[in-house]
Amino acid sequence: MRIQGVLFAWVAVFMLAVAIVYGVWSKEPVGTTALFLSFALTGMIGFYLVFTSSRVDTGAQDNKQADVADDAGEVGFFSPHSWAPLVLALGGLAAFCGPVFGWWLLYFTAPLLVVGLWLWIYEYYRGENQNQ
Structure with missing residues (x-):
């Protein structure tokens, strides 16, 4: 889970850089606002994943020595079909x-x-x- 959080954090940093460059270069408020909101969204998701990863057990994806079979087993509850x-x-x-x-x-x-x-x-x- 920590790896996904770090990836989202890097995407957030990239979105911030793009938002700043786009805002200065184009002076277009709608696209600049959308890019800053994208930065905020990816930043929140990254923060949540990094924050939560310290409170849950380490998953197989966080272990560099893990095999694919280590992540096998029950994934969770999935709701049956519904209209x-x-x-x-x-x-x-x-x-x-x-x-x-x-x-x-x-x-x-x-x-x-x-x-x-x-x-x-x-x-x-x-x-x-x-x-x-």
């Missing part, structure tokens, strides 16, 4: 079309957003995925 993200995405798509076609569209998309969010939050409390 809730699709419902939520369709509701979000329709809601973001509201300012384009008219704010009245939000009255019809708000229930779809609420239903999609409700289904996703309570996915493990009903049906075949219910915890026992």
Whole structure:
């Protein structure tokens, strides 16, 4: 995990240099702001990974003598199939079309957003995925 954090930190340093050079050279505020925000995002991710790596066990990727098989085993829990993200995405798509076609569209998309969010939050409390 530490290696990924260091890589993100180097990308953040690169993005900062590019943002400064681009801002001075082009004097264009939108692209400069986007590059500074990219620097901030990669910096936050790098800081989080380096900060967290000292609090978790060393993974196989941090050991230079490790084999590929050392990282085998259970990776984690992955959610089974679900229709809730699709419902939520369709509701979000329709809601973001509201300012384009008219704010009245939000009255019809708000229930779809609420239903999609409700289904996703309570996915493990009903049906075949219910915890026992």
